[in-house]
Amino acid sequence: MRGSIAQVGKDARPYSIRPFYESAQTTGGGFRYGFTGPSLNLRPEMTTSYEFGTELKFFNDRFGIDATYFKKKSVDQIVQNLRLSYATGFVLMTFNAGEMENSGIELQLNGTPVENSNFRWDVLLNYTKNNSKLTKLPGDVQEFYNSDTWLYGNVRVGSRVDGPLTTFTGYDYQRNDNGDVLINPSTGLPILNTSEWAIVGDRNPDFNIGLTNTFTYKNLSLNFLLDIRKGGDVYNATEHYLTVNGLSKRTLNREEPRIVTGVLKDGLENTANPTQNNIPIDLYRNSSYWASIYPHQSFIEKDVNWVRLRDVTLNYRMPTSIMQRVKFIEDLNVFVTGTDLFLITNYSGLDPVANGNSAAVGGAGGGGLDYGNFPLPRGINFGIRAGF
Template identity: 45%
Template sequence: MKAEKTRDFETGLELALLDRRLTFDFSYFNRLSTGQIIMPRLSYGSGFVLRMMNGGEVKTYGTELQTTINPIRRDNLKWDLTFNFTQYKGKVLSLAEDLPELYESDTQVLGGVRSGVVPGYSIGTLTGTRFKRNDRGDVLINAQTGLPIAGTDRYYPIGDRIPDFTLGIVNKLTYKDFYLTFLWDWRKGGDVLNGLDYRLYINGMSSKTLNREEPRVIAGVLEDGLQNSENPTINRIAVTPYSSSGYYTVNTEPQMFIEKDIYTVRLRDVTLRYNLPKHLTRKIGAQAGLSVFVTATDVFLFTNYTGLDPESNMNTLA
């Protein structure tokens, strides 16, 4: 074991204009972590279940820009606008020699998907299993059932959860004793596992399964000894899901339920507060103050995600 080391570089700029009615705060960072101490779950054949080791190298970098604008600044009326833009990326440069992948071992695997990192890929990688294939990449089909053959236990990168950027916009309005604030939250990019779609599909409750009585042929080649020859046997076995109960569980690859480049525009919260007049609180104390408020959260959501909410998906793989 070696000591874990991190090398950081950070720079920034802060600027205020027009009597601080307009301010900018920009920062950039670049971080390299080497010899990270990890405790992965290993193969039982290694003689260990968990093993503490140095995990490799990880590079992270990003920018953040915060801008505040005061369009109105009067005695009884104030309006403040704050924009917070964040862009953050990370890449796994290497892992310990024993690990082709590092994953969260205590996280339930849903539909063959898990949160894992692979050398050369993002720190927000989603990994998943895939069908068994021949040397040229054709899906291998079981000659008895006409269904794809599950691959090995190896997991492959199939998605990246890290967004391209996030932008938060905070509005603060003050009029005499009334105070109104609301936050718009914009998140662009990143991949999400639609766990609800997976559950509905394998249980025959998804709209994608309505044609279950129609025969279909799955593209691939038969595993009949000729799969790696120059002339593999093209699959022509028709399968009818209605009479083949394993169709919707066997004929699924995790990447089928990964939704790419998700965006969300969300009204995160709204708060309206009223500060009670001083003559009503004077009996409590000279400096006492009371206010009443009401808050609503997650008021609106606009997204291209087909599930319920990308932030409350199954297994938190978002």
């Protein structure tokens, strides 16, 4: 059994509390205040973490369990370079932003189902599940979003107070009290609610599993890793771009008039008998149809699953009888490795492992944003590994 409780502090950059002078590069020289204003009430960011776990072994180490539960809470998070009003005499500011929590389970199972003098089969399974929550933002701010993830259309990685840190926010349809989409009676097109950003998806999967199998027969071994994910949403912005430009297969039957499912916003939408939409749309004469019927958030694909063969390696170790003849080499292996050889998924795009940004994007990152992304390539590697 094991357990730990830890608290770690994080400070801001130097000279963040009070204003300081810096050399002026303008004519006449001298000193002046910098762009960053003072933060007289700035407090250190504190993170408190709890972890409890156990490690169990059975059947002479033929089967093992390693389980961990963890929880972290960060308060007074430090956000740098908040833009100020120029009337303050400064441009940027450092301040304490809010609070967040992370918790989850990590489970590892290892076993050796078969073992004899010539053959051995080892199995290693890793299970992870993580949950997050944004518990507080300063003042009356209700959403924190990363502008670098506002790539294409009105969908971005945004976190709302009391919601997960991994959500998408965007514009949703206007709806009646029954949840039906409201239709403009003049155009027959759905009406977007552009006054508020709402949560329209969540990238966080239900769980992730990594399953490794290793088969060893004398000097020959085969090892492969299956990457399994259950749940989590992906924004297929590539498909939206193709659709609104008439390049997607879903636009092929454009000769057929369409009627959008919903109720008319005619004053009866919240009554017991709302008016069902019956306005046909001629796609040849309504160029705004595709962008209206398929707004950006409708391309967030829900509950994306996958099974991916991450890598497989076939290795041959030279027999000891041969290596004894070579005095300066103690061990020699010849191997071939294949990576990402197959993918099974319900995602309609090229690859659900998409990241719309580089690794430099902080916060919740840009994972789950697929806009012009290439799929992970297949790879074949041949190699020799020697021990001297």
